[in-house]
Amino acid sequence: MADAFVYDHVRTPRGKGKADGSLHEVTALRLAETALRAVAKRNDLDASTIEDVILGCVDPVGEAGGDIARSAAIAAGYGFQVPGIQINRFCASGLDAVGAAAAQVMAGQKDLVVGGGVESMSRVGMGASGMLPAVDPSVAIPSYFSPQGVAADLIATKYGFSRDDVDAFAVSSHKKAAAAWADGRFSKSVIPVKDVNGLTILAKDETIRPQTDMQTLGGLKASFAMMGEQGGFDAVAIQGHPEVEKINHVHHAGNSSGIVDGAAAVLVGNKAAGRRAGMKPRARIRGFATMGSDLALVLTGPVDVTERLFARTGMTMKDIDLVEINEAFSSVVLRYIQAFNIDPAKVNVNGGAIAMGHPLGATGAMILGTIIDELERRDLSTGLVTLCVAHGMGTAMIVERV
Numbered sequence: 001m002a003d004a005f006v007y008d009h010v011r012t013p014r015g016k017g018k019a020d021g022s023l024h025e026v027t028a029l030r031l032a033e034t035a036l037r038a039v040a041k042r043n044d045l046d047a048s049t050i051e052d053v054i055l056g057c058v059d060p061v062g063e064a065g066g067d068i069a070r071s072a073a074i075a076a077g078y079g080f081q082v083p084g085i086q087i088n089r090f091c092a093s094g095l096d097a098v099g100a101a102a103a104q105v106m107a108g109q110k111d112l113v114v115g116g117g118v119e120s121m122s123r124v125g126m127g128a129s130g131m132l133p134a135v136d137p138s139v140a141i142p143s144y145f146s147p148q149g150v151a152a153d154l155i156a157t158k159y160g161f162s163r164d165d166v167d168a169f170a171v172s173s174h175k176k177a178a179a180a181w182a183d184g185r186f187s188k189s190v191i192p193v194k195d196v197n198g199l200t201i202l203a204k205d206e207t208i209r210p211q212t213d214m215q216t217l218g219g220l221k222a223s224f225a226m227m228g229e230q231g232g233f234d235a236v237a238i239q240g241h242p243e244v245e246k247i248n249h250v251h252h253a254g255n256s257s258g259i260v261d262g263a264a265a266v267l268v269g270n271k272a273a274g275r276r277a278g279m280k281p282r283a284r285i286r287g288f289a290t291m292g293s294d295l296a297l298v299l300t301g302p303v304d305v306t307e308r309l310f311a312r313t314g315m316t317m318k319d320i321d322l323v324e325i326n327e328a329f330s331s332v333v334l335r336y337i338q339a340f341n342i343d344p345a346k347v348n349v350n351g352g353a354i355a356m357g358h359p360l361g362a363t364g365a366m367i368l369g370t371i372i373d374e375l376e377r378r379d380l381s382t383g384l385v386t387l388c389v390a391h392g393m394g395t396a397m398i399v400e401r402v
Contacts, residue, residue, distance in 0.1 A: 002105060002270045007267040007268070007280075008039055008266075009265065012192075014260040015202050015206045017120075017260045021206065021261060025195075028120035032069070032072035032076075032116075036078065037076040038265070039265040039266075047082065050113065053114045054113065055115075055116050058090055059129045069084030088129075090360065095395050097115040098364070112270075114265050117264055118359070144237065154247055154296065156331040159335050162248075167214055169334060172351075205356040207357045251330065251331065257357065263359070267279075268285070283402055284399065284402055286313055290393065291304060303339045304394055309397075322349060322371055323336075325352075326388065327353040333352070336386070350374060367385055385399070
């Protein structure tokens with residue numbers, strides 16, 4: 001099998017996913033076009049040589065519907081012969097898109113592919129495409145369906161994370177993200193979103209709050225207590241884990257991922273494609289995996305899929321220099337650190353989605369780019385990227401610097 005290399009990656013800044021967010025006036029198509037155009041232009045690449053565009057999009061309906069990957073490729077000037085496909089594995093869509101691109105390259109079927117993702121959560125609301133597990137009892141009952149926030153609280157309760165623990169993690173995310181931006185760590189890969197006149201709409205992640213502290217978060221009420229206790233979802237969650245007597249509700253908007261808009265593109269190819277285009281590879285994709293996980297806990301997939309990926313690659317956590325795990329909720333990351341006994345200093349070193357937000361279909365590609373940049377900055381070798389996924393799944397990928 002051929003090696004699959006990451007030649008470059010870009011992302012837009014993440015804008016607040018509400019009507020007053022800076023990117024609200026920008027459609028998902030334009031966000032995706034911005035990322036696709038930038039990854040080709042800055043590598044002086046003939047975009048017609050790209051053989052496929054694969055974009056994650058969790059709510060591909062309305063103005064984001066109709067195979068947004070194909071539409072974005074055309075809008076970005078890639079040429080009519082460049083196809084596109086949209087995929088959806090909830091929060092893992094962006095990373096799975098890169099994995100799908102890498103799989104085509106590894107199989108020798110394509111030489112150069114763009115993987116990535118896009119989500120306009122301010123314009124196409126979360127859940128706009130529906131949520132089958134929530135509405136069909138034949139799926140909901142055997143899968144112990146409950147809202148993800150209740151599941152996050154179940155994880156915190158089962159594995160012993162207090163309100164102070166999850167709030168402290170959230171404070172750290174904001175501090176690290178603010179420090180990373182101040183130090184210019186994202187400047188290499190974040191490309192501004194501009195209007196039709198070429199004026200910058202947004203050049204920096206919009207939801208970072210460096211002033212966040214324990215006192216600020218301590219004043220927020222738990223967001224999922226009412227739906228858990230009065231809505232009956234606590235009982236459903238406990239049915240899946242009867243060893244838990246009562247769920248301690250600890251999550252709220254301040255220690256959960258933010259709703260934002262954004263897009264990302266990752267250029268993946270084989271050695272020959274890079275040589276023809278005069279590009280040097282930045283990282284090799286060592287391996288990737290996706291699997292289902294505990295349906296009641298929902299969000300512990302990163303632990304399970306990492307174990308599977310280590311078994312597949314013959315690696316262990318000792319071989320990993322840095323980890324990026326999507327901060328869907330604080331307890332997701334804290335459980336991952338606990339499960340593998342990782343030094344927290346090598347996890348999400350530049351903050352994460354609690355500070356910068358989680359544009360569902362794009363996040364996986366974004367944090368893959370973040371870890372490649374940080375491996376280069378620190379002169380380290382190997383990184384692991386992983387995300388929890390709705391309805392009990394997990395995705396992970398290992399990359400090595402070249």
